[in-house]
Amino acid sequence: MNGSIRVGVVGAGFFGAMIARACDEHGAFSVTAVADAVPEAAERLATALGARVHGGAEALAAADDVDLVVVATPNHLHADPAIAGLRAGKHVFVEKPLGIDADSIDAILAAAEDAPGRLVVGHVMRAFPGVRRMVAQARGGALGTLIEAAGARRRLVHVPADPGDWWKLDRSRSGGELLHEIHELDLVVWALGEPASVVGVVGVSGAPLAHGAHIVDSVTETVLRTADGALGRHSISTSAHRAEWWFRISGTDASVEADFRAGTVTRFVDGAVVDVTGVFDDDASNDSLREAAQAAQAYNTGGPGPLWMRTAVTCELDEIAAAVQGSSTVLTEHPATAARTALRANAVAAEGRQ
Ligand SMILES: NC(=O)c1ccc[n+]([C@@H]2O[C@H](COP(=O)([O-])OP(=O)(O)OC[C@H]3O[C@@H](n4cnc5c(N)ncnc54)[C@H](O)[C@@H]3O)[C@@H](O)[C@H]2O)c1
Structure with a gap:
């Protein structure tokens, strides 16, 4: 416990605990309070970090020793603690996705509008150094006129084998794969800005456990267009035997591409590789990302998480601290664009199925 931004964590599960532990090791934060619907979960994390347990999000948000409320509850339960924090005048960090329905997203944004605190959304991949540089290049004109992300x-x-009543496998609580794993869709809309039109097409959508060993949730292709005529494309699947994980921005002068399975960011001009850098700034984190991305994929399996994920969370905390201090908008701009785009894509896809 060493930094000046005092953190209250709501939701002491897999990711709330990971963020809290990372805050504890980061010079800018100290964790002072923890709340969880399961008292033992709050107690365990609070004890490990020397923090207090609060009965609920409202009490935690109102506490004098909390400057930043971290909301790491399941996806369908982000609105109440986020709004409580904003109404109490605190900065609020909400895990992704901001919400899984339009009403709760609108309610969080309305609370943020008049609030003195900042609303920061957990679009962690924006904070990967290589990705941040790609978008900075696109915005700075280094790729020419933007054509596509x-x-x-x-x-x-x-x-x-026995997931029990796990919210991540229940579309009514997770929002489905497109919302739950919103990261690359967020990068596309972060790079391009608000889409003027969205077309979503779902190829497969079924019961989450339909295939036993892996999720068959949805195979979604989303295509969007901005008012300037740039094109966004996004593809997600829980059911692909050929794995892919990448993000690309293309302009009239160059393309830049992050290949997360390789841990690299490559710049191309006319088909030729111009330079190759890392997704992260250190080799060990890029190696860890490469190793994890090429292994079998599962949602959180417990433990402290691999090195690349801890590095990612540290990069995210750097951006959260900068947002609180007003020196970065990386995690505050377009707080709801990705979630709203996903909802539009799901609606278009549902129409298409009728
Ligand atoms: N950025 C990322 O890469 C990333 C990775 C994993 C999870 N997440 C996000 O973090 C959030 C939490 O996910 P998780 O994996 O930690 O889930 P989890 O199920 O492990 O933890 C959720 C915790 O919230 C608690 N909780 C439930 N309802 C509550 C309430 N009303 N008030 C207080 N606590 C409550 C649960 O008891 C549990 O301890 C989700 O929004 C998820 O999408 C983000």
Whole structure:
């Protein structure tokens, strides 16, 4: 416990605990309070970090020793703690996706509008150094006029043998794969800005456990267009035996592409590789990303997480601290664009199925 931004964590599960532990090791934060619907979960994390347990999100948000409320509850339960934090005048970090329905997203944005605190959304991949540089190049004109941004996350998502009543396998609580794993769609809309039109096409959508060992949730292709005529493309699957995980921005002068399975960011001009750098700034984190991305994929399996994920969370905390201090908009701009785009794509896809 060493930094000046005092953190209250709501939701002490897999990712809330990971963020809290990373805050504890980061010079800018100290964790002072923890709340969880399961008292033992709150107690365990609070004890490990020397923090207090609060009965609920409202009490935690109102506490004098909390400057930043971290919301790491399941996806369908982000709105109440986020709004409580914003109404109490605190900065609020909400895990992705901001919400899984339009009403809760609108309610969080309305609370943020008049609030003194900042709303920061957990679009962690924006904070990867290589990705941040790609978008900075695009915005700085280094790629020429933007033509296209595209991203894909396609793999088999394995599930535990006995998952019980796990919210991540329930579309009504997770929002489905497109919302739950919103990362690359967010990068596409972050790079391009608000889409003028969205077309979503679902190839497969079924019961989450239909295939036993892995999730068959949805195979979604989303195509969008901006008012300037740039094109966005996004592809996601939990059922792809040929894995892909990448993000690309193309302009009239060059393309840049992050290949997360290789841990690299490559710049291309006229088909030729001009330079290759890392997704992260250190070799060990890029090696860890490469190793994890090429292994079988499963949602959180417990433990402290691999090195690349801890590095990613540290990069995210750097951006959260900068957002609180008003010196970065990386995680505050377009807070709802990705979630709204996913909802539009799902609606278009549902129409198409009728
Ligand atoms: N950025 C990323 O890469 C990433 C990775 C994993 C999870 N996440 C996000 O983090 C959030 C949490 O996911 P997780 O994997 O930690 O889930 P989890 O199920 O492990 O943890 C959720 C915790 O919230 C608690 N909880 C439930 N309802 C609550 C309430 N009303 N008030 C307080 N606590 C409550 C649960 O008891 C549990 O401890 C989700 O939004 C998820 O999408 C983000």
